[in-house]
Amino acid sequence: MNTTQPTMKRTFMMSMIALSVGGVSVTAQAQTQQQKEIEQLRQEVQALRNLVEQQKVQTAQTATAIAAVQRPAPVVTATPVLKTAKGAEFNLYGNVRADASYQAEGGGVDMPYNQINSVPLEGTAGNSDRLRSTLSATRLGLDFKTQAAEQEVKGKIEVDFLGGANLDNLRIRHAYVNYGNWLMGQTWSNFAVPDYMPETIDALAFVGGAVKRTPQVRYTTKFSPQTNLVVAAEDPKDKLTTQRLPALTARLNHQFADNFNISARAMGHEKRINNDEEMAWGVGMGAKYDVVPGTTLKADYYHVKGDSSFVSFTNSGVVTQADGSLVQSEFDSITVGLTQQFNEKLRGTLGYGYMTFDEDQNYIDALADKTKANKELWQAWANIFYSPTKPLSFGLEYVYGEREAFGAAPNGSKTGEDNRLNAVAIYNF
Incomplete structure (x- = not known):
């Protein structure tokens, strides 16, 4: 009997069983490892989800904070554009003005403004120790603007209450239209401009100055950004004479630098009384110089013969002699002043004005009352302006x-x- 063969079979069977058991063991271990990895992966996915959620919350909080800081200002509705029935845009402006004056010595007209050319002579019935006040210089104005054939048309209407014999009636200050280089209407005279007068409180200005507004047709020619020429035909409304032609005026403006401006002016006008006529004429020169920022020097000079309608406080431009012929007055005047801007709210001015008339004996002899015509006039003034807030002064x-x-x-x-x-x-306002 061969014993080797059964032994080999048993050995083979045992080996197969061992291999089978080992394979099962390996498979079990592999499955366990795979489950661990799957579980770990699930945990990592869950952790990633939690991180994403946290990021969402933080993003929302950040956006809220940024919105709170950068939230745009509330939308302010723009002021409606005011328009006329014809479609022109306009702007309303003006002021309420109260003037008062304590007069130690002065003129007789019941108003708190300049009357230097007619103050009573010493020793005569005067007007001393009087308080006067008025709101007649209160103003109301409209600025207009519209488009016409690719050209802008501008206009102005401005009134106050300094009209009439007692200077308390409504009157037109400015009423004109600008079209291109042309101006038509009433505004400051092209000859007697107020630009170079030192600042005053007095609404009628002081000696050497002029506050004349005339109906006129004006044309401006610009030679360069610094230089222009303005010519005009004006109606000076001289009550002393009869006129058949307008006054012709010319003004040359030049800017030497940002702080230095000058103006040279000329005027000519026919004066007629009955059948006699004379030519009145005048020249003027004004300058404005900013000495340093906040300090401004102004000066204005006139030489005029035969006219009293443009420059303020003059004698009669012409008078009639016994034979009916005309004789003319002639004068020189100057005003100069220094304005200092102390700060945004406070400024002050020192000023001086002087006017002297030729002593033409024919003119003097033709006067009906020689005490009412002047050989010389002068005034000096000092003022201070305080503006605590923009609309108030x-x-x-x-x-x-x-x-x-x-x-x-x-x-x-x-x-x-x-x-x-x-x-x-x-x-x-």
């Missing part, structure tokens, strides 16, 4: 001046005195 001013007449009063005096303290309160 308050001013205080002291002025002293004298006039010397051609003729003497019964007591022999030829001198009259203007001695006043002026105050003003203005609300601009």
Whole structure:
């Protein structure tokens, strides 16, 4: 009997069983490892989900914070554009102005403004120690603008209450239209411009200045950004004469630098009384110089013969002699002043004005009342303006001046005195 064969079979069977058991063991271990990896992967996925959720929350919180900081300002509705029935845009402006004056010595007209050319002579019935006030210089204005054939048309209407014999009636200050280089209507005279007068509280200005507004047709030619020429035909409305032609005026403006401007002016006008006529003429020169920022020097000069309609406080431009012929007055005037801007709210001005008339004996002899015509006029003033807020301004001013007449009063005096303290309160809108 061969014993080797059963033994080999058993050995083979045992090996197969061992291999089978080992394979099962390996498979089990592999499955366990795979389950661990799957579980780990699930945990990592869950962790990633949690991180994403946290990021969403943080993003939302950040966006909220940014929105709170960068939230745009509330939308402000723009002021509606005001339009006329014809479609022109317009802007309303003006002020409420109260003037008061304590007059130690001064003129007789019941108003708190300049009357230097007619103050009573010393020793005559005067107007001393009087308080005067008015709101007549209150203004109301409209600025217009419209488009016409690719050209902008502008206009202005401005009124106050300084009209009439007592200077308390509504009157037109400005009423004109600008079209290109043309101006038609009433505004500041092209000859007697107020640009170079030192600042005053007095609404009628002081000696050497002019506040003349005339109906006119004006044309401006620009030679360069710094230089222009303005010519005009004006109606000066001279009540002393009859006119058949307008006054012709010319003004050359030049800017030497940002702080230095000058203006040269000329005027010519026919004066007629009955059948006699004379030519009136005048020249003027004005300058404005910013010495340093905040300090401005102004000066204005006139030489005029035969006219009293443009420059303020003059004698009659022409008078009639006994034979009916005309004789003309001739004068020189100057005003100069320094304005200092102390800060945004406070400024002040020192000013001086002087006017002297030729002593033409024919003119003097033709005068009906020589005490009412002047040989010399002068005034000096100092003022301070305070603006606590943009629409409000308050001013205080002291002025002293004298006039010397051609003729003497019964007591022999030829001198009259203007001695006043002026105050003003203005609300601009």
